[in-house]
Amino acid sequence: MRIGRTVQHTSAVDTTQITALFSPCRTWRYRLTLPFSGRRGDMVAIFLKNPSSASEMAADKTVRTASEYVWRHFPQAGGLHILNLYALRGTDSKEVGGTLRQQGEVYVIGPENDAAIRETLSASPTVIIAWGGHAGIPPVPYDRRVEHCLGILDESKSAIWRNVRKGSEKYPFHACYWAYDDRLTPVQMP
Template sequence: MRIGRTVQHAPAVDIDGIQADFSPCHTWRYGLSLPFRERRGPMITVFLKNPSSASASAADKTVRTASEYVWRNFPESGGVHILNLYALRGTDSQEVGQALREKGDTYVIGPENDAVIQQTLAGSAAVIIAWGGHAGIPATPYAERVRSCLEMLADSRLPVWRNGRKGSENYPFHACYWAYQDDLVAVS
């Protein structure tokens, strides 16, 4: 899998406090927790499609945008958790889709992903879904994975939002393209 370029974490992020949950082989990234500097409070989870290059030492464009958005729009938050539908790391969703076709859903989802999702949700105050459409990933397994993750979100009983500018409840606008002033709408 090709892993794209990195950028610096957002200035609001406490670099020393970042926790990245990778598999030992770094094939899968299950979670990324980014606490904010000089802020304590509940964590907001942003739920994306699949991880790319972000780690404890550097962000990618999507993680940087999501953490900046939460910092600016949730002044009571202590930081942001990043989760993904699929834990397989890859910048190009075409490659993730190819891995799904060749190795199956279980491989691309990642052996620990659902457990980490449930644990992270238990420690979150709210969730913003931002995984976008299936581009690059076969539509039917993608829709099934979205359904499964929406069920986990419903079971968590947390408030769930999505970007109100574009997208839908099943295919919310991807966080990479958010503007900091975008409004959120509740997901029913």
């Protein structure tokens, strides 16, 4: 898998306290935790499609945008957790889709992903869904994974939000494309 370029974490993030839950081989990233400097509140979880290059040391564009957004719009938040539908690291979702076709859904989801999602959501009273559409990933398995993760979210009892500018509750607008003045709307679980 190709891992793209990195950028610095936003200045709001306490880079000395970032943690990441990777598989030992670093093929899968299950969670990235970015605490904010000087804040001690609850963590906000953001649920994306698949992890790219962001790690304990550097961000990617999506993680930087998401962390800056949460910093600005959730002044009570102590930081954020980044989760993903698929834990397989890859910058281009077409590569993730190709790997799904070759090695199957279980491989790209990642062996510990659902457990990490449930654990993180149990400690996150607020979740923003922002995984976008299936671009690059076959629609049928993508929809199956979205439905599964919506079920996990429903079990969590967290307050769930999505960007109001674009997208839907099934395909919420991907955080990579957010503007800092975008608004969120509550998601009504079925």
